[in-house]
Amino acid sequence: MKKRKWFINLLKEEKWLNDRLAEGYACRRVSSLGGYLFEPTDRKMVIRLDYQRQMSAEKYEEYKGTYADFGWTHLKGSRWGSVQYWQKPADGRDEIFSDAGSQIAFYQRLTHYALTTACLFFIYICVLFDGHIFTAMFDVKASYLTEGLWEMEGAMFWRAFLFETPFAMLRFLPAWIFGIAIVVSLYSYFLYVKRKKEYA
Template sequence: MKKLKMFFDIEKEEQWLNEQLQKGYRCTNISGLGIYTFEKTDKRYVLRLDYQDYLSKQKFKDYRGIYEDFGWSYINGPWLGGIRYWQKEEDNQNEIFSDRESTSNYYKRWMGYSASLAIVFLFFSYTLYKDSGLYLAEGLWNMGGSLFWKAFLFETPFALLRSLPALMVVFFGSSFYKAYRKYSMLKE
């Protein structure tokens, strides 16, 4: 079974993947385009996500070896860095992070991930909007009557597409804030 799904919050992604596991579908592959591949299983599995910055080949080998020693199997993740997907049969040790420090490091990495993407989209938004607004039709605001409404309704879907980078700033900014709150609670 294959499903196409996009996530901006890694906690929601992890929750959704574990819901699929509860339904009896084990994840076998995750593509970078948001295509999740599942297979039917009778065993109970648990899946966890971990965000890691760039790891050299040796550090990645060590990182992977540590998790595999504890029974986790690596599903997928980008080579240069990002979200790593770990899955194993359910037992009494279902958490990747065993202490507060490693959990706080996870949220710290998540804050860096969210902040960097928010900054990229903020820069992109600035370059997109600095010389013009959302509506690019010349003379739109000078039109009158039904001609205005026709042009306005025609231009609105394009204006909404132009607003996507600004919306991404809000999404990643809120993701940063959520991670920051959880990180600061763990530091107390």
């Protein structure tokens, strides 16, 4: 079974993946373009997501080896600062952050991940819209650059509109991704502070 879905919030992505696994599937592949390949299985599986900043090849192998020792299979990720996907048969020891320190560190990394995403899309917006974020987010027409498009009528309008819409989405959607990433970073930071207070 193939599924395609895009996420900015890792917590929501992890929940969505585990909901699919609960239906009797195991995840076999995760692509960088939001593609997921699932296969039926008789075993109950669990997936956990982690975000790690860039690390050396030696540290990365050590990182993967630690989880492999506890039965986790590495589905996707790299040492260059990316989301790491881990899967294993459910056995009651299904958390990869088992102590206070690791949970706090995870939410700190998650905040960094969301802020990095927001910064990248902010730069993209500044280049396209000269820094006018609200125009990028709420003025859909500003994303359509065909001269005279909104004065066209009939079939000519629809041909031009449908042709440019995919390109307009590349201009319009990044502004919303930026906004969502900011919200996710604030939420992650809230969880980071909350966990830190709980275990202080």
